[in-house]
Amino acid sequence: MYDRIKGFRDFYPGEMVARRATTDALEEVARRYGFREIGTPALERAGMWTDKSGDEIVEELYAFEDQGGRHVTLTPELTPTVARMVVAKQQELSKPIKWFSTRPFWRYEQVQQGRQREFYQTNVDVFGSSEPEADAEVLAWAADALTGLGLTGEHFEFRVSHRDILGGLLETFEAEVDAEAAIRAVDKSEKISRAEYHDLLVDAGLSGSQAAQFDDLVSSGDLEDVVAFADSTRVTEAVENLRAVLAAAEDFGAGEYCTISLETARGLDYYTGVVFECFDSAGEVSRSIFGGGRYDDLIEDFGGQPTPAVGVAPGHATLSLLCQRAGVWPDEEVSTDYYVLQVGDTRPTAGRIARELRDRGHVVESDVAGRSFGAQLDYADSINAETTVIVGERDLENDEVTVKDMGSGDQIQVPVSEFPGEHEAPTFGDFEN
Amino acid sequence: MYDRIKGFRDFYPGEMVARRATTDALEEVARRYGFREIGTPALERAGMWTDKSGDEIVEELYAFEDQGGRHVTLTPELTPTVARMVVAKQQELSKPIKWFSTRPFWRYEQVQQGRQREFYQTNVDVFGSSEPEADAEVLAWAADALTGLGLTGEHFEFRVSHRDILGGLLETFEAEVDAEAAIRAVDKSEKISRAEYHDLLVDAGLSGSQAAQFDDLVSSGDLEDVVAFADSTRVTEAVENLRAVLAAAEDFGAGEYCTISLETARGLDYYTGVVFECFDSAGEVSRSIFGGGRYDDLIEDFGGQPTPAVGVAPGHATLSLLCQRAGVWPDEEVSTDYYVLQVGDTRPTAGRIARELRDRGHVVESDVAGRSFGAQLDYADSINAETTVIVGERDLENDEVTVKDMGSGDQIQVPVSEFPGEHEAPTFGDFEN
Numbered sequence: 001m002y003d004r005i006k007g008f009r010d011f012y013p014g015e016m017v018a019r020r021a022t023t024d025a026l027e028e029v030a031r032r033y034g035f036r037e038i039g040t041p042a043l044e045r046a047g048m049w050t051d052k053s054g055d056e057i058v059e060e061l062y063a064f065e066d067q068g069g070r071h072v073t074l075t076p077e078l079t080p081t082v083a084r085m086v087v088a089k090q091q092e093l094s095k096p097i098k099w100f101s102t103r104p105f106w107r108y109e110q111v112q113q114g115r116q117r118e119f120y121q122t123n124v125d126v127f128g129s130s131e132p133e134a135d136a137e138v139l140a141w142a143a144d145a146l147t148g149l150g151l152t153g154e155h156f157e158f159r160v161s162h163r164d165i166l167g168g169l170l171e172t173f174e175a176e177v178d179a180e181a182a183i184r185a186v187d188k189s190e191k192i193s194r195a196e197y198h199d200l201l202v203d204a205g206l207s208g209s210q211a212a213q214f215d216d217l218v219s220s221g222d223l224e225d226v227v228a229f230a231d232s233t234r235v236t237e238a239v240e241n242l243r244a245v246l247a248a249a250e251d252f253g254a255g256e257y258c259t260i261s262l263e264t265a266r267g268l269d270y271y272t273g274v275v276f277e278c279f280d281s282a283g284e285v286s287r288s289i290f291g292g293g294r295y296d297d298l299i300e301d302f303g304g305q306p307t308p309a310v311g312v313a314p315g316h317a318t319l320s321l322l323c324q325r326a327g328v329w330p331d332e333e334v335s336t337d338y339y340v341l342q343v344g345d346t347r348p349t350a351g352r353i354a355r356e357l358r359d360r361g362h363v364v365e366s367d368v369a370g371r372s373f374g375a376q377l378d379y380a381d382s383i384n385a386e387t388t389v390i391v392g393e394r395d396l397e398n399d400e401v402t403v404k405d406m407g408s409g410d411q412i413q414v415p416v417s418e419f420p421g422e423h424e425a426p427t428f429g430d431f432e433n
Numbered sequence: 434m435y436d437r438i439k440g441f442r443d444f445y446p447g448e449m450v451a452r453r454a455t456t457d458a459l460e461e462v463a464r465r466y467g468f469r470e471i472g473t474p475a476l477e478r479a480g481m482w483t484d485k486s487g488d489e490i491v492e493e494l495y496a497f498e499d500q501g502g503r504h505v506t507l508t509p510e511l512t513p514t515v516a517r518m519v520v521a522k523q524q525e526l527s528k529p530i531k532w533f534s535t536r537p538f539w540r541y542e543q544v545q546q547g548r549q550r551e552f553y554q555t556n557v558d559v560f561g562s563s564e565p566e567a568d569a570e571v572l573a574w575a576a577d578a579l580t581g582l583g584l585t586g587e588h589f590e591f592r593v594s595h596r597d598i599l600g601g602l603l604e605t606f607e608a609e610v611d612a613e614a615a616i617r618a619v620d621k622s623e624k625i626s627r628a629e630y631h632d633l634l635v636d637a638g639l640s641g642s643q644a645a646q647f648d649d650l651v652s653s654g655d656l657e658d659v660v661a662f663a664d665s666t667r668v669t670e671a672v673e674n675l676r677a678v679l680a681a682a683e684d685f686g687a688g689e690y691c692t693i694s695l696e697t698a699r700g701l702d703y704y705t706g707v708v709f710e711c712f713d714s715a716g717e718v719s720r721s722i723f724g725g726g727r728y729d730d731l732i733e734d735f736g737g738q739p740t741p742a743v744g745v746a747p748g749h750a751t752l753s754l755l756c757q758r759a760g761v762w763p764d765e766e767v768s769t770d771y772y773v774l775q776v777g778d779t780r781p782t783a784g785r786i787a788r789e790l791r792d793r794g795h796v797v798e799s800d801v802a803g804r805s806f807g808a809q810l811d812y813a814d815s816i817n818a819e820t821t822v823i824v825g826e827r828d829l830e831n832d833e834v835t836v837k838d839m840g841s842g843d844q845i846q847v848p849v850s851e852f853p854g855e856h857e858a859p860t861f862g863d864f865e866n
Contacts, residue, residue: 001517001520001735001736002477002478002480002481002513002517002735002736003478004474004477004517004521005474005476005477005478005499005503005505006501008474008475008476009472009474010471010472010473010474010518010521011471011472011473012471012518012522012526013469013470013471013532015472016469016470016471016472017469017470019472020470029791031796032791032794032795032796032797033791033797033798034769034796034797034798034816036446036449036450036767037446037449037450037453038443038444038445038446038449039442039443039444039448039449039452040443040444041437041438041441041442041443041551042441042475042507042537042539042551043438043441043495043507043539043551044435044437044438045435045436045438047435048435059500062476062497062499062500064495064497064498065497066438066495066541067492067495067541068439068541070438072438074475074476074507080435084434084435084437085443085445087434088437088443089445093445094811094812094815094816095802096801096802096812098798099446104475106475106476108499108500108501118474118475118476126801128802129801129802129803131801131802131803133780133800133801133802133803134801134802136801137801144791248780251780251781251784252784252787252788253784253788302434302435303434303435334469336467347566347681347684348684351684351685351686354685355685355686358462358465358466358577361465362465363464363465363467364465364466364467365466365467365531367566368529368559368562368564368566368567368569368570369528369529369561369562369564369566369567370562370564370566378527379527379529382527383467383527
């Protein structure tokens with residue numbers, strides 16, 4: 001009768017098992033790095049995005065006026081919210097501030113594989129350090145998070161660059177260049193033809209020959225050539241910072257996943273320093289899996305004290321595509337330790353057994369629908385129960401229950417007092433002679 | 434510069450530790466009962482609520498038109514969404530269907546203690562069984578979830594009733610009664626004066642003396658009296674069903690928390706059978722902590738096959754009030770196993786130690802901000818580090834690091850090769866002679 005809204009997904013239990021395992025893995029690594037979980041609102045003032053007009057995000061907002069006349073929006077990303085939170089408690093928070101969270105965001109954009117209008121991200125950010133170690137720690141978290149999912153250096157790579165390399169290079173041309181437009185062009189360059197790319201650079205203010213020269217330098221990725229050509233402090237310092245971040249990433253165990261790629265620009269205007277994107281090494285997932293970088297000006301833009309910041313936000317949809325193609329996506333299946341099957345009027349005993357097994361931490365189901373023996377056994381199969389405990393009236397007259405291994409079909413009668421008794425996780429094998 | 438929207442909360446790390454512990458506890462118990470996690474959209478068609486006009490929820494919706502002209506709303510509750518999901522895969526899903534999820538919901542209503550406009554609930558539902566065991570399993574989950582948080586029968590009680598007891602009683606009066614209005618009046622009766630309550634009953638169609646008689650019967654809670662007075666099949670069957678649910682709850686270990694209370698009516702019109710509310714036994718939290726019940730008609734209303742259903746949805750805000758007053762709310766503090774302190778140019782060794790400790794599952798921070806010895810030690814204190822490992826240039830010349838117990842201040846030098854070496858969780862005590 002009612003349909004789901006386009007771009008929004010329902011996750012049924014099987015799919016959710018895989019999604020939960022993935023989220024737990026990303027978050028567990030974040031916790032080990034000392035990133036602290038925060039909780040954030042789904043709605044914010046729309047002005048947090050619309051005040052900086054021209055931003056591509058604005059057209060994609062789920063923005064509206066609430067019953068109190070506030071102009072609000074479903075948040076399309078986390079960064080402005082965490083910036084607001086840092087500003088609100090700037091004095092109390094001891095720095096560096098290291099936060100993470102996983103939650104949905106919303107953008108009204110074209111739905112395609114790996115891109116829904118409601119999408120989940122795990123955001124990881126460090127505030128209050130401009131040192132290369134902060135950038136490197138974010139890279140190291142990302143590397144450990146991906147290897148924690150079973151991925152390896154054969155599956156992914158981090159393409160790392162620095163915003164000021166492009167910005168500084170653009171300054172060296174004798175031209176009135178709109179640097180942000182040119183950087184957005186670089187960000188798009190892998191998705192469009194060379195001619196279209198050069199046109200965008202020309203639109204941004206370069207001449208045709210300058211565009212070609214710029215493209216050559218950027219696509220070569222040779223830092224020495226870039227420093228020599230630019231001969232500018234800004235470019236030299238950016239290259240030094242990029243190298244320092246990569247050296248720290250090496251010490252933090254993430255060096256093997258990082259490559260320099262000056263074409264990695266990140267579309268968002270708030271990035272200021274090192275930027276990086278994660279790509280599928282095999283090239284099967286063509287767009288970037290996720291990206292991140294340094295945004296040192298945002299907190300000040302939001303009215304706070306100058307506070308350097310760096311972060312990353314893997315989106316779960318593209319990540320799941322990568323995991324699926326690498327063959328490491330978790331099985332989309334529910335699992336169950338015990339099904340306690342009731343035959344006849346045995347509910348008090350079945351209830352006691354189910355309770356004691358749950359107290360030991362197991363996943364236990366029992367009949368709540370008055371089903372027949374056969375229907376209960378089919379149901380136990382459907383939930384992948386490993387062991388079924390049959391509590392029958394006749395067995396109980398002999399103070400026994402039947403323990404059935406669902407894999408082999410083997411079963412054995414055991415004293416009801418021993419189930420679970422002293423056993424932590426009793427199975428057929430524990431009672432077999 | 435930007436403020437948070439009224440009724441929406443930011444959760445900083447300390448508060449989030451407690452909120453995460455609470456959510457994990459509720460969900461862990463749900464998993465043990467074999468409830469399966471699902472994921473659901475934040476937005477739905479507004480018609481899922483507005484088509485049934487007159488519902489109090491409608492005025493409280495965050496509803497709007499999206500960029501594609503769809504009338505959508507932030508979901509104020511989960512039940513219509515899970516009903517839609519059951520209808521969408523009715524043929525494939527093996528029954529009973531047992532689902533849970535934790536997520537935010539949104540209602541534009543008066544902000545007060547324990548009630549925000551964005552609020553979190555853990556929803557637990559069983560679909561496909563009309564048996565009393567299904568109702569009882571939901572009660573048993575709720576009881577285990579609350580005791581899992583450290584609460585006891587001294588802190589909470591479940592007031593249980595059946596919708597048809599009130600509905601059937603109302604039918605027996607010689608009057609044109611608007612049963613839903615009368616039941617809503619009962620639901621409000623504890624929050625308003627007796628006179629106001631009787632006025633509402635009269636508004637619903639009872640005479641003054643009938644209202645008084647009805648009030649007497651309902652507030653006595655005597656099932657025998659009610660059955661005798663009503664002398665109707667509907668009431669008799671409702672009482673039988675209520676008793677059967679309580680008997681099953683007894684077998685499932687939740688009997689001690691349940692009391693019969695005919696004044697428990699639940700405001701939502703979609704309830705059809707047993708209903709219950711959780712109250713603070715000490716009466717300090719005056720409103721119900723949460724409620725639930727049976728809603729057998731909803732799936733059919735949504736275009737599905739007739740599918741009985743029962744569920745409950747504890748809201749985390751009222752639950753936290755109850756836990757706080759009972760003294761069992763988790764500490765709102767972050768915890769850290771190790772801080773790896775760097776003095777001088779020791780990053781490769783510090784990085785190696787941090788990595789090996791993280792591989793063993795510990796929460797480990799190290800310097801990412803180029804801080805001094807003292808600043809790093811202060812920071813380690815601020816994150817409640819249990820052990821600080823000092824990696825200093827001079828110690829390293831002797832192949833040693835210093836292990837400092839942050840509680841006692843005791844410290845000892847140990848060979849760098851032994852840290853962590855074979856130790857799973859090395860502390861000062863492991864190296865003390």
